Amino acid sequence: MGLGFQLHRHYDWLSCCSGHRGCLHERVSQFDAKEAYKACLRAAEYDTTGIKCPDLVLPHLMPKAKYYKNAIGYIPCDRENESVAKALEYAYDDWCISIFAEAMSDFESKAKYERFAKAYEFYFDKSIRFMRGLDSKGEWRTPFNACIYSP
Numbered sequence: 001m002g003l004g005f006q007l008h009r010h011y012d013w014l015s016c017c018s019g020h021r022g023c024l025h026e027r028v029s030q031f032d033a034k035e036a037y038k039a040c041l042r043a044a045e046y047d048t049t050g051i052k053c054p055d056l057v058l059p060h061l062m063p064k065a066k067y068y069k070n071a072i073g074y075i076p077c078d079r080e081n082e083s084v085a086k087a088l089e090y091a092y093d094d095w096c097i098s099i100f101a102e103a104m105s106d107f108e109s110k111a112k113y114e115r116f117a118k119a120y121e122f123y124f125d126k127s128i129r130f131m132r133g134l135d136s137k138g139e140w141r142t143p144f145n146a147c148i149y150s151p
Helices: 003-011 033-044 064-072 083-103 107-123
Strands: none
Touching (some): 033 083, 033 107, 064 083, 083 107
């Protein structure tokens, strides 16, 4: 069993299931699909229950961006650095979880994570044809310049 699953089992957290996405289709030996699915669901939610660690470590184990994504449907750029990059990564993760949920015959979670996976659409500004951050008021970050990095 891989380190991520051991950590999930013993510490009840898994910081990211992205390294384990291919396991379902690659038929990795000694692979426990039910345990992996449980770990992916746990990693996708903002839930600090049972996590015992120093306060400075918690934001790295359970990023606040997940809370925003699940609670209000997007990650505000004025509350979280790299909000668009995180949101696009989470949308892909959620799509992968929806596929995993279907394989596990968990159709309720499949629908939930398919809905979460479409969150990338919030960030596409049709007027300039770029992905763009939304602030906590739901308005586009301005000024916008695709050639300049801003956190």
